[in-house]
Amino acid sequence: VLTQSPATLSLSPGERATLSCRASQSVSSYLAWYQQKPGQAPRLVIFDASNRATGIPARFSGSGSGTDFTLTISSLESEDSAIYYCQQRSYWPLTFGGGSKVEIK
Amino acid sequence: EIQLLESGGGLVQPGGSLRLSCAASGLTFSDYDMTWVRQAPGKGLEWVSLIGGFGYSTYYADSVKGRFTISRDNSRSTLYLQMNSLRAEDTAIYYCAKGIATSPNFFDYWGQGTLVTVSS
Numbered sequence: 512v513l514t515q516s517p518a519t520l521s522l523s524p525g526e527r528a529t530l531s532c533r534a535s536q537s538v539s540s541y542l543a544w545y546q547q548k549p550g551q552a553p554r555l556v557i558f559d560a561s562n563r564a565t566g567i568p569a570r571f572s573g574s575g576s577g578t579d580f581t582l583t584i585s586s587l588e589s590e591d592s593a594i595y596y597c598q599q600r601s602y603w604p605l606t607f608g609g610g611s612k613v614e615i616k
Numbered sequence: 617e618i619q620l621l622e623s624g625g626g627l628v629q630p631g632g633s634l635r636l637s638c639a640a641s642g643l644t645f646s647d648y649d650m651t652w653v654r655q656a657p658g659k660g661l662e663w664v665s666l667i668g669g670f671g672y673s674t675y676y677a678d679s680v681k682g683r684f685t686i687s688r689d690n691s692r693s694t695l696y697l698q699m700n701s702l703r704a705e706d707t708a709i710y711y712c713a714k715g716i717a718t719s720p721n722f723f724d725y726w727g728q729g730t731l732v733t734v735s736s
Contacts, residue, residue: 555716607662
């Protein structure tokens with residue numbers, strides 16, 4: 512089970528966003544983060560805990576291993592408003608966290 | 617440019633069947649694992665099923681095991697999901713997605729989804 516927190520984060524442009532994903536058992540570094548905007552398909556942001564996907568801005572970074580992971584957006588922009596999901600690939604079935612919504616004030 | 621286009625969604629009665637398709641372009645289809653992920657209205661993402669590049673390996677979520685079958689036709693660059701014994705809780709947008717070559721079972725390209733509604 513992947514547990515994400517907070518459920519909702521409301522911040523102003525330029526502020527730093529920190530999202531958490533906690534696994535009920537170790538997933539090593541086999542964790543990804545996806546961004547989903549309303550009406551759109553998910554978009555891969557980070558894979559293998561800390562690798563940015565193609566085309567993802569440098570303000571997005573991932574860290575962690577084992578059971579505790581963090582997605583950081585260093586300086587929020589209005590376009591970062593979305594729901595962020597973590598996903599593990601360490602064991603079957605593949606699972607997603609419940610999501611964290613980032614709102615821009 | 618890699619593109620994934622789902623089709624086959626619609627309204628079906630409980631207990632009915634539906635087959636989803638996902639047509640891929642812009643890639644060597646057989647090089648990649650492919651997956652289906654669904655999203656119930658207003659809810660989060662739920663992984664459904666995954667198939668290896670040559671179709672020999674398949675995996676399912678417990679919620680669909682025995683009812684859904686994933687398959688692929690590499691000659692047509694198309695992924696399928698046969699859904700039988702459908703239930704109301706299967707109502708969702710179904711997305712197909714492509715696995716990353718270097719990190720299998722993470723997904724870097726997604727289709728726009730097809731809506732499946734199970735209702736009488």
